[in-house]
Amino acid sequence: xxxxxxxxxxxxxxxxxxxxxxxxxxxxxxxxxxxxxxxxxxxxxxxxxxxxxxxxxxxxxxxxxxxxxxxxxxxxxxxxxxxxxxxxxxxxxxxxxxxxxxxxxxxxxxxxxxxxxxxxxxxxxxxxxxxxxxxxxxxxxxxxxxxxxxxxxxxxxxxxxxxxxxxxxxxxxxxxxxxxxxxxxxxxxxxxxxxxxxxxxxxxxxxxxxxxxxxxxxxxxxxxxxxxxxxxxxxxxxxxxxxxxxxxxxxxxxxxxxxxxxxxxxxxxxxxxxxxxxxxxxxxxxxxxxxxxxxxxxxxxxxxxxxxxxxxxxxxxxxxxxxxxxxxxxxxxxxxxxxxxxxxxxxxxxxxxxxxxxxxxxxxxxxxxxxxxxxxxxxx
Amino acid sequence: xxxxxxxxxxxxxxxxxxxxxxxxxxxxxxxxxxxxxxxxxxxxxxxxxxxxxxxxxxxxxxxxxxxxxxxxxxxxxxxxxxxxxxxxxxxxxxxxxxxxxxxxxxxxxxxxxxxxxxxxxxxxxxxxxxxxxxxxxxxxxxxxxxxxxxxxxxxxxxxxxxxxxxxxxxxxxxxxxxxxxxxxxxxxxxxxxxxxxxxxxxxxxxxxxxxxxxxxxxxx
Numbered sequence: 001x002x003x004x005x006x007x008x009x010x011x012x013x014x015x016x017x018x019x020x021x022x023x024x025x026x027x028x029x030x031x032x033x034x035x036x037x038x039x040x041x042x043x044x045x046x047x048x049x050x051x052x053x054x055x056x057x058x059x060x061x062x063x064x065x066x067x068x069x070x071x072x073x074x075x076x077x078x079x080x081x082x083x084x085x086x087x088x089x090x091x092x093x094x095x096x097x098x099x100x101x102x103x104x105x106x107x108x109x110x111x112x113x114x115x116x117x118x119x120x121x122x123x124x125x126x127x128x129x130x131x132x133x134x135x136x137x138x139x140x141x142x143x144x145x146x147x148x149x150x151x152x153x154x155x156x157x158x159x160x161x162x163x164x165x166x167x168x169x170x171x172x173x174x175x176x177x178x179x180x181x182x183x184x185x186x187x188x189x190x191x192x193x194x195x196x197x198x199x200x201x202x203x204x205x206x207x208x209x210x211x212x213x214x215x216x217x218x219x220x221x222x223x224x225x226x227x228x229x230x231x232x233x234x235x236x237x238x239x240x241x242x243x244x245x246x247x248x249x250x251x252x253x254x255x256x257x258x259x260x261x262x263x264x265x266x267x268x269x270x271x272x273x274x275x276x277x278x279x280x281x282x283x284x285x286x287x288x289x290x291x292x293x294x295x296x297x298x299x300x301x302x303x304x305x306x307x308x309x310x311x312x313x314x315x316x317x318x319x320x321x322x323x324x325x326x327x328x329x330x331x332x333x334x335x336x337x338x339x340x341x342x343x344x345x346x347x348x349x350x351x352x353x354x355x356x357x358x359x360x361x362x363x364x365x366x367x368x369x370x371x372x373x374x375x376x377x378x379x380x
Numbered sequence: 381x382x383x384x385x386x387x388x389x390x391x392x393x394x395x396x397x398x399x400x401x402x403x404x405x406x407x408x409x410x411x412x413x414x415x416x417x418x419x420x421x422x423x424x425x426x427x428x429x430x431x432x433x434x435x436x437x438x439x440x441x442x443x444x445x446x447x448x449x450x451x452x453x454x455x456x457x458x459x460x461x462x463x464x465x466x467x468x469x470x471x472x473x474x475x476x477x478x479x480x481x482x483x484x485x486x487x488x489x490x491x492x493x494x495x496x497x498x499x500x501x502x503x504x505x506x507x508x509x510x511x512x513x514x515x516x517x518x519x520x521x522x523x524x525x526x527x528x529x530x531x532x533x534x535x536x537x538x539x540x541x542x543x544x545x546x547x548x549x550x551x552x553x554x555x556x557x558x559x560x561x562x563x564x565x566x567x568x569x570x571x572x573x574x575x576x577x578x579x580x581x582x583x584x585x586x587x588x589x590x591x592x593x594x595x596x597x598x599x600x
Contacts, residue, residue: 134462184555198442201396205488213493230491234469263491268514268552270521271474274559306513306554313522313528369553 002095011170015072015120017164019113026110041096041102048090050106057082057263063115071121079114080130084137087111091141099142100320108225111138115156116163124164131160194237202237205230231263251278252308253316256285259291260292264302269309274316276374280354282320284374287350287358291320291370303367315356321369326362347372388414389505392434394451395467396420396444400490400501404438405446411498422446426454436505439484440470441475448479456483464505477518480579481586486510509576516552519578520545526585538581547574 025358033053036043061079064070087107094103105111115134119127135153142149205226212223235258252273261267276284287308297306310317347370351358356374391413394399395488417432420469421423422443429437437455441448452464465486466479476487486504488497490510501512510538511519513589523545540548543564550560564571 098536198469200397203400203490207400207403209491210494210497227491231499234491266513266554268520270525271477271518272521304554306552307551308513308517308552310392310517310525310549313524319553320556323554 011174012068012167014122015167015170016117019116019120022116023058023061023110023113026113029053030106030108030110030374033108034106034315037094038096040091040098040101040156041140042098043093045094047106050086050093054083054086054107054110057086058110061117065117076114076118079117080133083114084134085225087134087137087141093113096143099378100144102144112156115160119160119163120167124161127164128157131156135212168324173266183332197233202230202233205233206286228263232259234321235259235261238254243270249277249280250275253281253284253318255306256281257288257309257318260289260307264293265305265307267307267309270311272311273308274311276316276376280374283350283354284372285373287347288318288320290346290350295320295322295324295368313343313376315373317371317373319369319371321367326364326366326368333338384486388412389436389501390414390416390432390434391501392416392425392437393418393430393507394420394425394437394443395440396442397440400440407494407498408438408501411501413435418567420444422451422533425451426458429455430458434462436463436501438501439477441466441473443600448475448484449482452479452482454474457461461519462505463507465510466594473518476515480515480519481522481582483583484559487512487515489514494522503593508572508578511551513552513554513557516548516575519582520552522582523578539579540578540584544574544578547571548578551575 017247031051036045038047040048040309041047057079061075064075087105090099090105090107093106099105111134115127115130131153135156136286137157138152139145139149148247168350209223210229211266212226214220215223253276254267254274256267257267292305292307295303301321305320308319308321310319348358351372351374354374356372359371359373360368361371362368389587392403393401393408393415395404395418396583401418401420405418407505408415416434417425419428420443422445425437425439439451439455443451448466453463455462462556463486464479464484465488466476466484467490468476469487469490480487485507486500486509488500492500502512523538523540527539529537544594546564547560550563551557555563557568557575560566560571561568
């Protein structure tokens, strides 16, 4: 809020215009009251110059506040002091006796404008400070401490608080809008980059990989490296965009699994999002990651893995199959019984919590398949 | 040599990337295919296909001018019975599914190796379907989506038989047709037929839907 005027939010300009309109309307009201009451004043002739000053200051502030660069403390302080001055002059012009009779000051209603200006420029706290100063001056000038006088000050305070709050709200929503616009721009830029990469780099890398695949030695190695980069880039440019909202109840399981795709890991999934409660999706993704880790740890490098995501009405099934060496079934159960199969354990644990099932099938030379099935609506 | 040339499969290559296009043409020619046309634009591809009369079109799914679906529709109209093998540099997504529904019979990632590519072209030319695991996953997902979708009209959603679902799942899990045949105790040909049937059902449903849509629009 301290950046007064430097970064005027979109909603500040109308607020300043509203203050100017209020000030002009208040000036008209003051003029009417002076004309009606001038006969009761102690020094009636002095009322006109003061009214002229009020009118002049109304014009000055209307123009000055219209420019964001001038909405700074010098102007705000001057605004407050001049308004307080006009109000204080009532003591001599209107006279103590008339004021005590209940005649209005020369700044009645008009004195609210600087308070609101402070609230708009500095937020709630500065608004309250200005309201207290102005309220105190008002009370001192009127020297008339009845309920109506206090009500005036209290209303002034409430107005300052409300306007300050409104301004903070406006700034927050402005910031949020700004963020959304930036995010959209970033997304669009990302899409443009993805198109470019897709049209050029990806194709060349794929070509290098293909042409070099037949060659042995260093050329073959280069081709393999190009292939890896191609897979990584492809993953980068085709990844489904993550949801922009921070706390989503449901997520697309496939967006969580996409990052695991590589030159050796293929991910097959429906075209539409596989929506799961985010906690469930996280657990399933973690279980898949554990299964992939297991393949990386126990199988020779270059072992291929296929992940299949199936979205059925009652359950979501994810299977992770590799073409690695596999394990004999009796050894699998044996290892599991002895608690040696840490990864299987962690997968089973995670899925059991979701009331799902895990099926691990394997045979020597045929690779291993881990199939996770999670019910769509777990009974809680 | 003459006999080979006479019987050589006629291939058209459509890809907007010149380096890639040339590479593919060279590879195909070296493998004994007759490359009858090569272009980088979808509209042009449809125009020249009628004259070039290819047996197989190797089609990049992401062309700069028109969508893959439009190119496939145009090609099938220009050369009835032409086989379309799609290639794409990015992964399997909605656009691939749409292209398959429009009538493409094969799909391969550009990162596939040369032998895999040539094998795919050969199989496509023979009228077989070429599926990647990713495409099988998409097709499975599409049948499940159609099954739960409220049915418009009387046609009903296409359904897979249990065997077809089983075969498709195994394809999606990366098993080769040979491995699937072994595991399910079927012939290689039967596995191939099952995969082809799944595609046929999807394409038929797509045509029915399009016709229904056209009639509805026409009656309005």
